Amino acid sequence: MELFFLLLCIPILYLFFILWKRVNDSRDQQCYILDYQCYKPSDDRMVGTEFCGEVIKRNKNLGLNEYKFLLKAVVSSGIGEQTYAPRIMFSGREECPKLEDGILEMEEFFCDSIGKLLSRAGISPQEIDLLVVNISMFAAVPSLSSRIINHYKMRSDIKSFNLTAMGCSASVISLDIIRNVFKSYKNKFALLVTSESLSPNWYAGNNRSMILANCLFRSGGCAILLTNNKALKHKAMFKLKCLVRTHHGAIDESYDCCVQKEDDEGRTGFHLSKTLPKAATRSLVDNLRTITPKILPFRELLRFMVVSLVKKWNIRHGSSPKGAPQGPIKAGVNFKSGVEHFCIHTGGKAVIDGIAASLDLSDYDLEPARMTLHRYGNTSASSLWYVLAYMEAKKRLKKGDRVFMISFGAGFKCNSCLWEVTRDLGDGNVWKDEVHRFPPKTLVNPYMEKYGWIQDEDPSTFKIPED
Amino acid sequence: MPPTLPDFSNSVNLKYVKLGYHYLVDHFLTLTLTPVMIGIVVEIVRLGPDELLNMWNSVHFDLIQLLCSSFLLVFIATVYFMSKPRCIYLVDYACYKPPVTCRVPFATFMEHSRLILSNNPKSVEFQMRILERSGLGEETCLPPAIHYIPPKPTMEAARGEAEVVIFSAMDSLFEKTGLKPKDIDILIVNCSLFSPTPSLSAMVINKYKLRSNIKSFNLSGMGCSAGLISIDLARDLLQVHPNSNAVVVSTEIITPNYYQGKERAMLLPNCLFRMGGAAILLSNRRSERRRAKYRLVHVVRTHKGADDKAYRCVFEEEDREGKVGINLSKDLMAIAGEALKSNITTIGPLVLPGSEQLLFLLTLIGRKIFNPKWKPYIPDFKMAFEHFCIHAGGRAVIDELQKNLQLSAEHVEASRMTLHRFGNTSSSSLWYEMNYIESKGRMKKGDRVWQIAFGSGFKCNSAVWKCNRTIKTPTGGPWDDCIDRYPVHIPEVVKL
Numbered sequence: 001m002e003l004f005f006l007l008l009c010i011p012i013l014y015l016f017f018i019l020w021k022r023v024n025d026s027r028d029q030q031c032y033i034l035d036y037q038c039y040k041p042s043d044d045r046m047v048g049t050e051f052c053g054e055v056i057k058r059n060k061n062l063g064l065n066e067y068k069f070l071l072k073a074v075v076s077s078g079i080g081e082q083t084y085a086p087r088i089m090f091s092g093r094e095e096c097p098k099l100e101d102g103i104l105e106m107e108e109f110f111c112d113s114i115g116k117l118l119s120r121a122g123i124s125p126q127e128i129d130l131l132v133v134n135i136s137m138f139a140a141v142p143s144l145s146s147r148i149i150n151h152y153k154m155r156s157d158i159k160s161f162n163l164t165a166m167g168c169s170a171s172v173i174s175l176d177i178i179r180n181v182f183k184s185y186k187n188k189f190a191l192l193v194t195s196e197s198l199s200p201n202w203y204a205g206n207n208r209s210m211i212l213a214n215c216l217f218r219s220g221g222c223a224i225l226l227t228n229n230k231a232l233k234h235k236a237m238f239k240l241k242c243l244v245r246t247h248h249g250a251i252d253e254s255y256d257c258c259v260q261k262e263d264d265e266g267r268t269g270f271h272l273s274k275t276l277p278k279a280a281t282r283s284l285v286d287n288l289r290t291i292t293p294k295i296l297p298f299r300e301l302l303r304f305m306v307v308s309l310v311k312k313w314n315i316r317h318g319s320s321p322k323g324a325p326q327g328p329i330k331a332g333v334n335f336k337s338g339v340e341h342f343c344i345h346t347g348g349k350a351v352i353d354g355i356a357a358s359l360d361l362s363d364y365d366l367e368p369a370r371m372t373l374h375r376y377g378n379t380s381a382s383s384l385w386y387v388l389a390y391m392e393a394k395k396r397l398k399k400g401d402r403v404f405m406i407s408f409g410a411g412f413k414c415n416s417c418l419w420e421v422t423r424d425l426g427d428g429n430v431w432k433d434e435v436h437r438f439p440p441k442t443l444v445n446p447y448m449e450k451y452g453w454i455q456d457e458d459p460s461t462f463k464i465p466e467d
Numbered sequence: 468m469p470p471t472l473p474d475f476s477n478s479v480n481l482k483y484v485k486l487g488y489h490y491l492v493d494h495f496l497t498l499t500l501t502p503v504m505i506g507i508v509v510e511i512v513r514l515g516p517d518e519l520l521n522m523w524n525s526v527h528f529d530l531i532q533l534l535c536s537s538f539l540l541v542f543i544a545t546v547y548f549m550s551k552p553r554c555i556y557l558v559d560y561a562c563y564k565p566p567v568t569c570r571v572p573f574a575t576f577m578e579h580s581r582l583i584l585s586n587n588p589k590s591v592e593f594q595m596r597i598l599e600r601s602g603l604g605e606e607t608c609l610p611p612a613i614h615y616i617p618p619k620p621t622m623e624a625a626r627g628e629a630e631v632v633i634f635s636a637m638d639s640l641f642e643k644t645g646l647k648p649k650d651i652d653i654l655i656v657n658c659s660l661f662s663p664t665p666s667l668s669a670m671v672i673n674k675y676k677l678r679s680n681i682k683s684f685n686l687s688g689m690g691c692s693a694g695l696i697s698i699d700l701a702r703d704l705l706q707v708h709p710n711s712n713a714v715v716v717s718t719e720i721i722t723p724n725y726y727q728g729k730e731r732a733m734l735l736p737n738c739l740f741r742m743g744g745a746a747i748l749l750s751n752r753r754s755e756r757r758r759a760k761y762r763l764v765h766v767v768r769t770h771k772g773a774d775d776k777a778y779r780c781v782f783e784e785e786d787r788e789g790k791v792g793i794n795l796s797k798d799l800m801a802i803a804g805e806a807l808k809s810n811i812t813t814i815g816p817l818v819l820p821g822s823e824q825l826l827f828l829l830t831l832i833g834r835k836i837f838n839p840k841w842k843p844y845i846p847d848f849k850m851a852f853e854h855f856c857i858h859a860g861g862r863a864v865i866d867e868l869q870k871n872l873q874l875s876a877e878h879v880e881a882s883r884m885t886l887h888r889f890g891n892t893s894s895s896s897l898w899y900e901m902n903y904i905e906s907k908g909r910m911k912k913g914d915r916v917w918q919i920a921f922g923s924g925f926k927c928n929s930a931v932w933k934c935n936r937t938i939k940t941p942t943g944g945p946w947d948d949c950i951d952r953y954p955v956h957i958p959e960v961v962k963l
Contacts, residue, residue: 011539018546099785139662141783141793142772143688146924149772156769156809161700164687165666176682177700183707184552246679249665249672260664262622270664286679411669 029183031175032227032236032422037117038382038389039109039195039221040430041084048081049074049447052215055089061206069208074215075445078349078370083218083377086199094202101199102138103147105219109195110148113223118152121225123189125152130190132177134163134170134381137260138197148193167258167409168345170194170381171222172417176243182228189229195221196380203269210269216348220379220386236422238403242294243417246287254279254412277350283414284358287406295404295418296338304333335359338402339418341391342366345407346373346383355406368394371438381407386430390438393431397421489850492822553709553751555702556759557932558646560747561639562898563632563718564945565608569742572605573598573963576738582616587729597738599960602862602883606949607741607890612722625661625722626670632718632744633667634674640746643943646712648675653704653713657686657693657894659923660783661720671716682708690781690922691858693717694894695930698749699766705751712752718744719893726792733792739861743892743899761916761932765817769810771925777802781923800867806927807871807919811848814929818851818915848872851915852931855879856900858920859886868919884953889945894920902944903953910938 052074056067088094088101118125131154133145143162148154159181166173171194178190198217203210227236248254257273293301335342342365344355352369355361368390376386384405391397399421406416431438491498511519577595584590610631612624633656640646654677656668666685671677682704689696694717701713721742726733750759771777780796816824823846830844848855855878857868865886869879881900889899897918904910914934921927941947 008536008539011543015539015543015546018543022546098789099783099791136664137662139660139687141659141688141690141781142778142923142925143690145688146770146772146778146926149770149924150775150778153773154770156771156773157813158770159699159768160689160770161684161696162686162688163684165662165664165669165685167664167666173684177684180707181703184703244680245682247669247672247677247681247683248679249669250676250679252673255665255669255673258665260622261626266621268622290680411665411672413669 030228030230031179031182031240032229032233033238033240033419034123034189034225034227034232034236035117035121036222036224036237036385036388036429037113037120038386038430039113039219039223041108041219045084045087045090045219046082047085047089047218049445051085051089053447055094056215058092059095059204059206061204062211063206066206066208066211070211070215071447073212075447076349077216078352078373078443079216079218079377080374080443081446082375084220086219088199088202094199095204097200097202099140099200102197103140105199106135106138106144106195106197107147107151109219109221110144110193110223111151113221114148114152114191114193117191117223117225123225125154127189128154128191129158129185129188130178130181131158131160131193132163132174132190133161133193134166134174135193135195135197136165136167136170136380137201139164144193148191165410167411167413168347168378168380168383169407169409169413169415171384172243172405172407172415173245173413175240175417176245176415178226179240179243182226185228187229187231188227190226192224192226193221194224194381194385196382201270203267205263205265205267205269207263207269207271209271209273210263212272213270216378218377218379220376220382222382222385224385233422237425238419239422241402241418241420242291244287244291244294244415246283246290246414248279248283248286248412248414251279251282251412254283257412258410277354279412280351280408280414281354281358283408283412284355284406287414287416288358291416291418292333292335295402296333296335300334300337335361335404339404340401341396341403342369343384343387343391343403343405344369346376346378346387347408348378349373351408367439370443374440374443375434375438381409383407389429390431390435392425392427392429393435394438395426397425399423489820489822492825493820495821553706554756555705555763556750556752556755556935557761557763558748558750558755558759559640559644560745560760560898560901561636561643562895562902562945563636563639563742563744565742569608569611569614570606571609571614571741573961577963579614579616583618583727584729590729590731590734593731594734594738595963597735599963600862601738602865602886602957603739603741603890604887604955604957606888608743610720610722610742613725618725618727620722620725620727622663622723625720626663628722628742629658629661629667629670629718629720630674632720632742633671633716633746636716636718636744636746637671637675637714639943640714640748644748646714646748648677650712651675651677651681651714652708652711653701654681654683654716655686655697655701655713656684656716656718657689657697658718658720659688659690659693659893660724661722662687667716688923690924690926691719691860691891691893691896692920692922692926692928694745694897695766695918695920695928696768696926697894698747698763698930699768699928701749702763702766705749708751710752711750713749715747715749716744717747717894717898719895724793726790728786728788728790728792730786730792730794732794732796733786735795736793739891741890741892743889743895745895745898747898756935759935760938762935764915764931764933765814766930767810767814767817767928769806769813769927771802771806771809771927774925777806777925780925800863802925803864803921803927804867804871806921806925807868810919810927810929811846814931815846818917818931819846819848820850823847823850845871845873848917849874849878852917853911853914854881854904854909854916856897856904856916856918857882858918859883859889859891859896859900860921861891862886864921880954883957884955887955887957888949888953894922896920899945902942903946903950905938905942906940906944906946906950907953908938908940910934912937 145160145162610628668683668685
């Protein structure tokens, strides 16, 4: 019988070995951010409202009504005087862009950001195993991922993916790819490059719903270095806790609210319909409904369930007025119980205010998003990272804090994810030298007075002023 | 007179020696274990049934010990099966068959060319020469917008083409597999040169009202090998998400990318690229095991972007007049050969039988140690695969690969015939070729297929599939009405 027991040891040891291997593997499947670098274009690319006015005037297809509309949009957009535009705007050629304008714009961005990122992290380009590039409105052959691989001479067995046309929420979609690939492979480095290409996408016509897109987007980008190597856990900045994607393409109204198409004269532009806020709210609610149970503590969920049951009971028994104005859709849940910081996509003032109302956020919570919108404008998919950098620069991020990122995109998508801060951060990235100037005393656009008069002009007697 | 007969008999002997060697090494384990098993059986028979019964009775089994050991066995078996990587099945796929009205026979193409490039007879002449030697047939198709003189490549028309191609392929896929749109968990769309906002994946989600928690991805700019990149991504996702269906849509939208200038190097893609698309259903559900057509064995990706020459060989740029087109460099074949070699180096050890690997290793050692002048041993891939699907990039690509891999005409028949019937449909051409092999009734259970595709950047990607069940004809694919006419003999030059 001793022999029997001895023989039994072998499978038992093997069993323990298998179990230990599985536990070990699951620990290797976490996604950590080692470092990230936002892009700050050179100062000669800075534009303010005055320059925007000039650009608007340049377009011969626009009349007084369009001027009014656009200037009103620019002035009340929450975008400040120090945002950046692509170089093509300065040479006046925005209506006839060449292929190389788009390419040079992208090359300028990634040579700067990726170079800084890799040298600071001490990783050589040959160590990168996974490269995901998401730049919405630019598709060329070879892809931008190939361009990066060529520029940095990366390895031939690299896994590269080039995502396009996924809108302003593409950052989170790329994170989804990286997170999934990390679960199947051990000890890998991933590079996520996100930006937006503005040079080839200027709309030269006068369709109202399409000219708005011209004025809102600004240049920006970010390169992020991720890994699933748990030996580097102590160097990591953030750990990904969960990620939820919601796609409302099945609803026709949501799908049609943000479409790239040709206007009546055949000019390609970005059509933003009036149903955009409604589609955004709908997808936001759907997304929150899925992610809330995953990020909030059980106590809060229990409380919410009890409160909503009580409310339902009240309504059924007629003790609360049925016709009470709903107001903005309030989640009713206290998000602050599970999240300390909120990274909101800087789609515009309306977007930030809308999310603030839904999640019941204070000005302190909204400061990073509002300041990013003011300083860098709407940089599309990379805006989330500028907001994160602001929080870091203001030394708000302490170990154990949780950061909630949420963004919207054409289609209509709402993607969100939750990060946990793994060590006290205070570097500041692109905000380093100027964060002490924020928040500024006033956010009112200085051109409100200068261009305010345009609201009273009569179209028949209007002449473009010479100044 | 050189004595030829002895050589002949020598070669026959050599063939048998080779066969014997391969058999010996491949079945090494079986050949060594069989004598051992026979020995044990002989020993048992010798002992006689009475002695065996005595031995059995002398082994006491407590109930607890019995329970423990059986529980242990069951547990180990469960853990083992759970930790195996999930099997990825290709349930079925559907290829888009363009309508006859979109056909572009040589005569139509040349007439167009003469009318549009009326000021450049040299360019017209160039296109004619390319077409003569291209290996394309008379039934390839271009989208309606390109049939106009001059072509009308509006975004509206491009979206129209995308809708027709993708939705037809998807409808066909739903019909063949009985898949419900709500059951799709992962959607990957790849189209190199057309990416409108919202993306083509969003367009598919909108049309078929897919679920709101679908994981969708839109890859673009990745060239003709993007189909295999999408399969790679689908595989990684299916490893993480159990019980899921993934739909991969591979296509190339020609409308916005038809070169309208007169640079010769850029007119080449116009002569080769044609309309086409494919939708593929992958799954990791156990229930699909019975009806799946193939099982995915390997996907190997190689990216030669670090080499500047390779990077520049397929390049989109503007010509002198500012018209955008794709420039194919003259070194394309050499670079493709290099990229293939890299890819083979990785995939070889994964798929080649032991005998080939041993030979390769021995020659490698021999070259390093004894004499570097020994010829490098090129492993025989025909021993690892029954069928080859080489991306129908052009006649030269197929010729080059046939030479490099030492394949026979029958092996490359699927590629050549797809090029003839459908032209270069970019990332979906591999699926037309697969369908050709199936329609010919050549796909039997256990057959291994190797799909190789090249793409801009420069990438060489390959996928290895194993056939799960013998596929009956007709397959309900794009070859159904014309498979009897194939194979056709494609002359070197078709005189126009």
